[in-house]
Amino acid sequence: QKEVEQNSGPLSVPEGAIASLNCTYSDRGSQSFFWYRQYSGKSPELIMFIYSNGDKEDGRFTAQLNKASQYVSLLIRDSQPSDSATYLCAVNSNTGKLIFGQGTTLQVKP
Amino acid sequence: ETGVTQTPRHLVMGMTNKKSLKCEQHLGHNAMYWYKQSAKKPLELMFVYSLEERVENNSVPSRFSPECPNSSHLFLHLHTLQPEDSALYLCASSQDRGGALHGYTFGSGTRLTVV
Numbered sequence: 001q002k003e004v005e006q007n008s009g010p011l012s013v014p015e016g017a018i019a020s021l022n023c024t025y026s027d028r029g030s031q032s033f034f035w036y037r038q039y040s041g042k043s044p045e046l047i048m049f050i051y052s053n054g055d056k057e058d059g060r061f062t063a064q065l066n067k068a069s070q071y072v073s074l075l076i077r078d079s080q081p082s083d084s085a086t087y088l089c090a091v092n093s094n095t096g097k098l099i100f101g102q103g104t105t106l107q108v109k110p
Numbered sequence: 111e112t113g114v115t116q117t118p119r120h121l122v123m124g125m126t127n128k129k130s131l132k133c134e135q136h137l138g139h140n141a142m143y144w145y146k147q148s149a150k151k152p153l154e155l156m157f158v159y160s161l162e163e164r165v166e167n168n169s170v171p172s173r174f175s176p177e178c179p180n181s182s183h184l185f186l187h188l189h190t191l192q193p194e195d196s197a198l199y200l201c202a203s204s205q206d207r208g209g210a211l212h213g214y215t216f217g218s219g220t221r222l223t224v225v
Contacts, residue, residue, distance in 0.1 A: 034213040043200055043216040044153075088153070092210035096165065097143075102152040 003027065004091050006101035014109055019076040021104050023089030026070065033065055033072045034098065036088040044088055048074060079108045112136055116201050116217035123191065124225055131186040131220050133201030141207040142184040143214065144176060145200040159184060160207040191224045
């Protein structure tokens with residue numbers, strides 16, 4: 001089992017829809033969870049982080065964390081073509097680093 | 111300059127060349143990282159430095175040699191590379207070792223092509 005798992009996609013949604021990106025992790029001791037957005041050929045950019053169970057909202061983005069189920073998700077409301085990118089889930093580990101998932105490619109179609 | 115800067119942005123080198131990648135962070139962070147990202151592949155952690163001390167080397171071939179002269183600068187010295195080493199090389203930094211507090215801040219990367 002991979003430490004951090006994401007569906008590689010692509011996930012295709014129409015413009016204006018809600019995009020739901022999911023991530024599961026194996027280390028029950030993980031405390032910090034991050035979502036990065038990476039445009040093609042560019043570097044990852046941190047867009048959300050969450051530490052506590054529940055929802056955290058920032059503009060059109062909502063991060064959801066369920067530690068009991070070892071599940072973290074990112075919702076993007078009113079998806080725009082400019083949201084088309086690869087979204088990386090990252091989880092802190094007890095080995096002193098972040099563990100990244102392989103990323104989910106999101107395509108928002110006009 | 112702000113954030114994490116990497117130079118050069120693009121590099122083409124022959125297999126017998128020696129070159130260096132440079133990374134500088136202007137955030138007062140205490141840890142720095144080198145990652146490799148090949149086309150359509152996940153991020154691969156190469157090296158971790160915490161307060162200028164190398165704390166992790168992920169079985170990286172010796173043709174890649176890191177150097178961290180101080181907490182703001184990180185280099186990756188390259189020699190005798192292979193075509194399969196062509197990739198995007200990313201530098202990152204974090205306030206705390208491991209990035210648990212605020213995650214990593216990435217530089218813009220160096221696109222390396224080995225010919």
